[in-house]
Amino acid sequence: MGDADRKFFVLDTNILLHEPFAIYSFQEHDVIIPMTVLEELDRIKDSKRDVSRDARVAIRALEDIFKDATPDQIAEGIIVGKEGSTGTVSIFADYEIKETVQAFADKAGDNRILNAVLHLQAKRSPRTVVLVTKDINMRLRAKGAGVLFVEDYRTDQLIDDVSLLTKGFQVFEGGFWDKVGQVETENSGRTTLHILPRELADTTFVNQYLLDEGDDFAGRVVGLTDTEMTIKDISRERLMHREAWGVRPKNIYQGMAMDALLDPNVDLVILTGPAGCGKTILAMAAALEQVVEKGMYDKIIVTRNTPEIAESIGFLPGTEEEKMLPWLGAVTDTLEALHKNDECADGSMRYIMDKANIQFKSINFMRGRSIQNAFVILDECQNLTASQLKTIITRCGEGTKIVCSGNLAQIDSPYLTPVTSGLTYIVERFKNFEGSACVYLNGVVRSRLAEFAEENL
Numbered sequence: 001m002g003d004a005d006r007k008f009f010v011l012d013t014n015i016l017l018h019e020p021f022a023i024y025s026f027q028e029h030d031v032i033i034p035m036t037v038l039e040e041l042d043r044i045k046d047s048k049r050d051v052s053r054d055a056r057v058a059i060r061a062l063e064d065i066f067k068d069a070t071p072d073q074i075a076e077g078i079i080v081g082k083e084g085s086t087g088t089v090s091i092f093a094d095y096e097i098k099e100t101v102q103a104f105a106d107k108a109g110d111n112r113i114l115n116a117v118l119h120l121q122a123k124r125s126p127r128t129v130v131l132v133t134k135d136i137n138m139r140l141r142a143k144g145a146g147v148l149f150v151e152d153y154r155t156d157q158l159i160d161d162v163s164l165l166t167k168g169f170q171v172f173e174g175g176f177w178d179k180v181g182q183v184e185t186e187n188s189g190r191t192t193l194h195i196l197p198r199e200l201a202d203t204t205f206v207n208q209y210l211l212d213e214g215d216d217f218a219g220r221v222v223g224l225t226d227t228e229m230t231i232k233d234i235s236r237e238r239l240m241h242r243e244a245w246g247v248r249p250k251n252i253y254q255g256m257a258m259d260a261l262l263d264p265n266v267d268l269v270i271l272t273g274p275a276g277c278g279k280t281i282l283a284m285a286a287a288l289e290q291v292v293e294k295g296m297y298d299k300i301i302v303t304r305n306t307p308e309i310a311e312s313i314g315f316l317p318g319t320e321e322e323k324m325l326p327w328l329g330a331v332t333d334t335l336e337a338l339h340k341n342d343e344c345a346d347g348s349m350r351y352i353m354d355k356a357n358i359q360f361k362s363i364n365f366m367r368g369r370s371i372q373n374a375f376v377i378l379d380e381c382q383n384l385t386a387s388q389l390k391t392i393i394t395r396c397g398e399g400t401k402i403v404c405s406g407n408l409a410q411i412d413s414p415y416l417t418p419v420t421s422g423l424t425y426i427v428e429r430f431k432n433f434e435g436s437a438c439v440y441l442n443g444v445v446r447s448r449l450a451e452f453a454e455e456n457l
Contacts, residue, residue: 007130008130010032010113010117011037012037015132017044017055018416020055020387021057021058022153028085029087030077030089030090032116033062033091034094034112034113036095065078078090113131114141117142129148130149130150132150133152134152134416165427166203166205166427168431168437168440169211170204171211173213174212174213175213183196192232192233193231195231198226201221206434207438218234218235219233236255239258240252242259244258244285245285250445251443253273253439254445261283262286264401266401266435267400268426269436270405271283271441272408273407273442275454280379284335285338286375291357291375297401298373299356300359301371301375301377302360303360303366303392305363335349370397374400375400375403376402378404380410381406382423383413383421393426
């Protein structure tokens with residue numbers, strides 16, 4: 001590759017907060033970190049925000065690269081990556097540049113980064129200088145200020161369009177058995193297994209559900225080889241009659257979710273879908289059934305992402321559980337809904353929370369723990385990055401089941417989109433893992449008002 005083909009990639013601060021090791025992702029090109037980015041990382045690392053850890057990781061990664069370098073080498077660029085790599089990382093002293101762009105008076109840091117990119121664009125021509133940022137508004141301002149090449153960071157993006165994300169099931173036109181020629185069937189107790197040619201189903205993976213339009217067949221892929229797939233015959237009727245804590249599925253999608261939630265061989269269940277499709281109530285009902293009735297787990301741990309929690313949790317009175325309650329209203333609402341017909345609903349709630357040992361935890365305090373024999377419910381996953389989800393999932397020890405649920409249409413994080421959300425990431429990464437199942441809950445069952453709003457607003 002000639003020098004003219006090598007690009008300069010200028011990284012915005014949010015790239016290193018989203019992926020602290022992004023500096024290693026550009027291979028044979030040159031990465032430039034403006035001094036302003038280091039200043040912003042320094043401010044964030046000492047803050048109480050949930051991204052402060054990522055800022056510290058990014059700073060340590062840069063320190064590892066530059067620890068033995070001279071000032072001249074830092075300005076020129078240090079080669080990073082594996083042996084034989086030609087990509088470099090350098091720090092650019094952007095404070096020395098005379099500002100030509102002053103787009104926003106309250107965004108001095110952004111202005112300095114934009115000026116640095118414009119300066120490099122003029123000085124380094126004809127080589128391409130690309131500003132990489134996850135901030136949509138920054139991308140628009142950069143283009144308006146005259147930056148020729150602006151990109152989002154897509155190295156960790158596994159799919160190009162969220163509509164391509166697997167739903168965890170396939171629906172066959174007509175009847176399923178009409179498409180099947182020869183089949184080998186085995187019976188083991190109440191379980192019926194069919195061994196079929198793999199090409200019958202497109203892009204099959206383990207624990208994927210198979211349905212047909214005939215409203216009769218339902219199965220789950222339980223084994224795969226290069227040429228064959230083994231399907232557990234469940235039938236729609238049996239799926240629709242699964243029950244947990246008095247809750248029965250209202251549609252076939254909830255039936256598939258309930259089947260995965262109650263299966264002790266599935267360690268990770270990922271539930272996606274619109275608001276009101278039943279993600280939280282199914283997870284909580286399955287948790288109570290398996291902890292209280294069957295004694296399969298010792299406790300229920302409920303946690304979720306709370307963007308502003310680090311700054312505001314300390315000002316709320318009470319224990320960690322009590323501080324978390326405002327953010328876990330969806331879970332307490334669900335518990336109330338499950339016991340609304342009891343004679344004394346408040347007494348039932350208190351009894352169940354004690355009996356099931358329900359613990360409300362902040363994600364910030366999950367690091368370093370090892371969670372054993374627990375049913376973990378991780379709500380609102382769409383607002384987590386892949387690295388945050390990895391931190392939580394790797395906490396799960398022996399005998400622990402984790403349910404990750406979220407709605408990709410309700411992302412609150414300024415750094416995430418549906419295709420870069422950690423929820424999308426784990427759906428794609430875990431789809432070939434035999435200990436996980438994913439179900440997209442199609443259809444709103446909360447109320448006719450919620451259903452109309454989801455479809456028409």
